[in-house]
Amino acid sequence: MNKVMLLVDDDDSLSKFIKICVEESGALMEVKQVTSVDKAMDYLQNKGEFADKSRNPDPYVMLLDLGLPKTSGIDFLKRLKNKKEYAGMPVVILTAMESTENIRNAYCNYANSCLIKPFGFEKTKELMKSVTTYWGRYNRLPDRAD
Amino acid sequence: MDKDNPLVLLVEDNDGHAQLVALGMRDSGIDHELIRVSDGTQALEFLHKKGKYESSQQPRPGLILLDLRLPKMDGLEVLKEVKSDELLKDIPVVVLTTSEAEKDIAKAYEFHANSYLVKPMHFDELSSMLQETGFYWLACNKRAY
Numbered sequence: 568m569n570k571v572m573l574l575v576d577d578d579d580s581l582s583k584f585i586k587i588c589v590e591e592s593g594a595l596m597e598v599k600q601v602t603s604v605d606k607a608m609d610y611l612q613n614k615g616e617f618a619d620k621s622r623n624p625d626p627y628v629m630l631l632d633l634g635l636p637k638t639s640g641i642d643f644l645k646r647l648k649n650k651k652e653y654a655g656m657p658v659v660i661l662t663a664m665e666s667t668e669n670i671r672n673a674y675c676n677y678a679n680s681c682l683i684k685p686f687g688f689e690k691t692k693e694l695m696k697s698v699t700t701y702w703g704r705y706n707r708l709p710d711r712a713d
Numbered sequence: 714m715d716k717d718n719p720l721v722l723l724v725e726d727n728d729g730h731a732q733l734v735a736l737g738m739r740d741s742g743i744d745h746e747l748i749r750v751s752d753g754t755q756a757l758e759f760l761h762k763k764g765k766y767e768s769s770q771q772p773r774p775g776l777i778l779l780d781l782r783l784p785k786m787d788g789l790e791v792l793k794e795v796k797s798d799e800l801l802k803d804i805p806v807v808v809l810t811t812s813e814a815e816k817d818i819a820k821a822y823e824f825h826a827n828s829y830l831v832k833p834m835h836f837d838e839l840s841s842m843l844q845e846t847g848f849y850w851l852a853c854n855k856r857a858y
Contacts, residue, residue, distance in 0.1 A: 648825075655822040671857035674803035677796070677825045681855040694853055701849040705842050707829045709819045 569597040570703050573610060573626035575643070576661070577602040577636055581684065585630075588692040594699030596627070604638035611653070625711055626656065628702035630682075633662040633669065641672060648677040655709035657702055719775030719851055723749040724756040724791065725809075726783050733836065734778060734809065737843025743851040748774075753786030757794060760801055774804055775856045779826075781810040781817055789820055796825040803857040805850060 572589070576582050582600040589598050601607045607629075610617045617623040633640035640660065647653045657679040662669065665683045673681050682698070685691045721738060725731040731749050738747060748771065750756050758764040760773070777795070781788035788808065795801045805827040810817070813831050821829050830846065833839045 651823065654825075655819065657828065665855060667857060670855055671803050674805070674857050675799070677802075679827045680805065680850075681857075682853060683855050697845070697849050697853050700845050701828075705830055705845060707813070707818055707831050709822060710815055 569595050570627040571624055572596050572598050572699065572703075573607065573629045574598055574600045574661075575602075575604070575607045575629060575635065575640070576600065576632040578632070584688075584691060585695060588688070588695040589699055592692055592696040592699060594696065594703060596699045596703045599623070599626075602636075604635060604640075604643040607643065611656075627708065628657045628659055628698070628706075630659050630661040630698075631678075633660060633664050633673070641676060644673065644678055645676050657706060657708075659698070659702070718744045718746065719856065720772055721745050721747045721851075722756065722759060722774040722777045723747055724751075724753065724777065724783065724788065725749060725780045726751045727780075730780070730832070733839060734843060737840045738847045740840060741844045741847025741851065743847050745775075745847070745851050752784045753788065753791040755785075756783075756791050757786070760795065760804075773801075773858070776850050777804055777806045778809045779806055781808060781812055781821075789817070789824060792821060792826055793824045805854065805856075807846065807850065 574582055574585060586598045589596055601610055609615045610623060613620045613623060631640045631644060644658055647658060660673045660678045660681040661684060663684045670681050685694050723731060723734055735747050750759055759766045762769055779788045779791060792806055795806055807828045807830060808821045808826045809830050809832060811832050818829050833842060
């Protein structure tokens with residue numbers, strides 16, 4: 568089974584683009600997209616359409632947009648990092664909001680890393696190759712149930 | 714990509730490991746300056762500009778590479794202090810250790826390590842890992858300042 572990167576972003580076109588870039592980079596990582604915090608929680612708790620844990624395993628890394636509808640990415644980050652059960656799941660912020668204040672706020676709420684959304688196929692592919700290699704191959708996670 | 718010339722603080726007591734890490738990071742091809750300290754107390758003195766670092770002109774690090782087994786103050790204690798300090802908690806801390814112990818991995822994430830890397834035994838594998846690590850954290854990752 569491929570390792571899963573959970574992409575939490577309501578921008579469908581960017582998400583499709585990222586999926587293609589990850590596939591083209593040759594990474595043994597599968598991108599699964601959800602478009603809201605509620606759906607992301609359903610995924611993590613294997614509820615509703617994500618009930619089958621064998622098809623929806625715990626992600627090796629979550630890429631989280633900050634500008635999400637209803638609940639913001641930063642509020643979701645706070646919620647995750649306050650729960651011990653998610654402490655070992657890397658949350659990488661992927662945002663177009665690159666102000667120092669936004670980035671610092673993300674780190675101060677224990678984002679594992681922050682990335683700026685790239686422009687263009689080659690830059691996106693290069694970034695996704697680095698993300699999948701680093702978080703999928705080298706970063707070590709606590710023991711997992713799956 | 715974020716490629717200005719950041720400072721990397723390496724906290725490592727083993728001279729041989731420190732040299733290998735410096736080489737691997739250099740081979741990432743991303744310009745940076747690497748400062749090494751060899752125990753946990755020195756690491757905190759460097760970060761707080763205290764003791765022999767009181768008049769240091771060095772900027773704050775853009776990345777900390779932190780061994781766990783350190784003299785005086787171990788790596789987990791350093792991590793806990795950094796991540797509970799409002800002025801330091803936005804600095805990414807990557808644990809870089811030989812320990813694969815589950816309790817160390819779990820504790821490191823509980824104390825908000827940004828990442829946990831286990832040093833491979835073979836030089837080529839270590840070098841590859843450090844090149845990727847350097848590229849990811851120095852060229853791709855966005856720092857807060």
